[in-house]
Amino acid sequence: MYLNFENNGDKLLVYMAGELDHHSAEEVRNKIDDRINRDDIKKLIMDFSSVSFMDSSGIGVVIGRYKKLSYNNGTVCITNVSDNVRRVFELSGMFKIINLYDNNEEALENI
Numbered sequence: 001m002y003l004n005f006e007n008n009g010d011k012l013l014v015y016m017a018g019e020l021d022h023h024s025a026e027e028v029r030n031k032i033d034d035r036i037n038r039d040d041i042k043k044l045i046m047d048f049s050s051v052s053f054m055d056s057s058g059i060g061v062v063i064g065r066y067k068k069l070s071y072n073n074g075t076v077c078i079t080n081v082s083d084n085v086r087r088v089f090e091l092s093g094m095f096k097i098i099n100l101y102d103n104n105e106e107a108l109e110n111i
Contacts, residue, residue: 001016001017001018001019001020001024001027001028002016002017002018003015003016003017003028003031003032004017005035007039008108010041010042010043011041011043011044011045011108011111012035012036012039012041012043012044012045013045013047013104013108014032014035014044014045014046014047015047015049015050016028016046016047016048016050016051017050017051018050018051018052019051019052019053019054020051020053020054020055020057020058020061021053021054021055021057021058022055022057024057025057025058025060025061028061029060029061029064029065032044032061032065033065033068036065036068036069041069041074042069042072042073042074042075043069043074043075043076043111044065044069044074044075044076044077045076045077045078045079045104045107045108045111046062046065046076046077046078046079047078047079047080047104048078048079048080048081048082048085049079049080049082051081051082051085052082053084053085054085054088055088056088056092058085058088059088059089059092059094062076062078062094062098063094066097066098075099075111076098077098077099077100077101077107077110077111078098078099078100078101079100079101079102079103079104079106079107080102080103080104081100086100099111
């Protein structure tokens, strides 16, 4: 899995590419947490447009960042989710606590 980071004020946009599964989850978690801590991020946008596959480990990554930022009154949202990744999110009930936006511009305006 490849990650690309873009700071936008107090918001961090994370572009992810590849498979977010049990093989990549820990590395993704560590890299995002490092950036959150280093840049004192309160708002995280996770762009799933290039994520080809996600399993329950990916849910764990998103929930973990949600908990981490919630403790500091921050927020997490996700954008650009494909149909098969959306299905994983829907089955997990994630959309009850984390907002989904169609694109990054919409997320940047609303988060």
